[in-house]
Amino acid sequence: MDLNKRILEPSLMEDDEFLEYYEYNRHIGLDKQDGVAKAVAKLCKNFNSGKVLDIGCGIANVPIYLAQQFESSFIVGIDASEKAIEFGKGLVKEHYMNDRIVLSKAHLPYENFWHKKKDFNLVFSRSALHHFANPLDFWYTVKDNLKEDGSVFVLDLIRPETSERAARLVYDRFKGEVNKPIARAFYNSLCAAHRAKEVKEHLEIVSLLPMKILVNSEIHIIIYR
Ligand SMILES: C[S@@+](CC[C@H](N)C(=O)[O-])C[C@H]1O[C@@H](n2cnc3c(N)ncnc32)[C@H](O)[C@@H]1O
Numbered sequence: 001m002d003l004n005k006r007i008l009e010p011s012l013m014e015d016d017e018f019l020e021y022y023e024y025n026r027h028i029g030l031d032k033q034d035g036v037a038k039a040v041a042k043l044c045k046n047f048n049s050g051k052v053l054d055i056g057c058g059i060a061n062v063p064i065y066l067a068q069q070f071e072s073s074f075i076v077g078i079d080a081s082e083k084a085i086e087f088g089k090g091l092v093k094e095h096y097m098n099d100r101i102v103l104s105k106a107h108l109p110y111e112n113f114w115h116k117k118k119d120f121n122l123v124f125s126r127s128a129l130h131h132f133a134n135p136l137d138f139w140y141t142v143k144d145n146l147k148e149d150g151s152v153f154v155l156d157l158i159r160p161e162t163s164e165r166a167a168r169l170v171y172d173r174f175k176g177e178v179n180k181p182i183a184r185a186f187y188n189s190l191c192a193a194h195r196a197k198e199v200k201e202h203l204e205i206v207s208l209l210p211m212k213i214l215v216n217s218e219i220h221i222i223i224y225r
Helices: 015-028 030-043 061-069 082-094 135-145 163-177 181-192 196-205
Strands: 050-055 073-079 101-105 120-126 146-157 212-215 220-224
Touching: 030 061, 030 120, 030 146, 030 220, 050 061, 050 135, 061 073, 061 082, 061 101, 061 120, 073 082, 073 120, 082 101, 120 135, 135 146, 135 196, 163 181, 196 212, 196 220
Parallel strands: 050 073, 050 120, 073 101, 120 146
Antiparallel strands: 146 220, 212 220
16 A cells, blocks of 8 residues: 555554553663764754753653763753653653753643743754644744754654555564564554655745755654754
């Protein structure tokens, strides 16, 4: 089946997906988040300190590494999931980062984000854009919170041409575990993701240009400046 249109997935993960995703990140993949923080340092040349907003921060595994990479930064993480925020607060405490990272539940665009507008030096997000039914809600949140000369780093998936290709990509990654909730969630995420051309159109609509769009692999896109 062709995937000309996105197949939306829910904002919030089901309980079993949630536990697998977050336990995986917490116990196995936590150190891998370091690479994301290094990619921010490499691509967002104008950013080295200040306030960071992480949209859809999950359990705050990336913010912890961002805080380590950028020693003079203060990070606000927001996420629609109360559970993720609670997990995240525990992780932040374990890493003695309470004074550097603040987490808050906000289901965008329905729950207002409390923070003062347009005062973030960097707006960051990983793997949250494709969860938004209307991507413009995501991009307006970026725009409304970003300083005029602020940096942006958004990493997300790319929707494959067909559902068969999406299934193959899931198989390549999960092999014999394709029926696990985390593998199904990955398949759904691929089907809900955007293509580079669509992202460019969205950025034009919200007037969030100039922005660079890097197709980093068959499944990963980075939108940054
Ligand atoms: C795939 S997880 C990524 C979590 C984290 N950024 C990471 O890379 O590990 C996507 C996150 O986006 C959050 N999310 C999805 N839709 C959202 C919305 N409308 N508002 C706020 N958070 C949202 C979900 O609750 C989930 O924690």
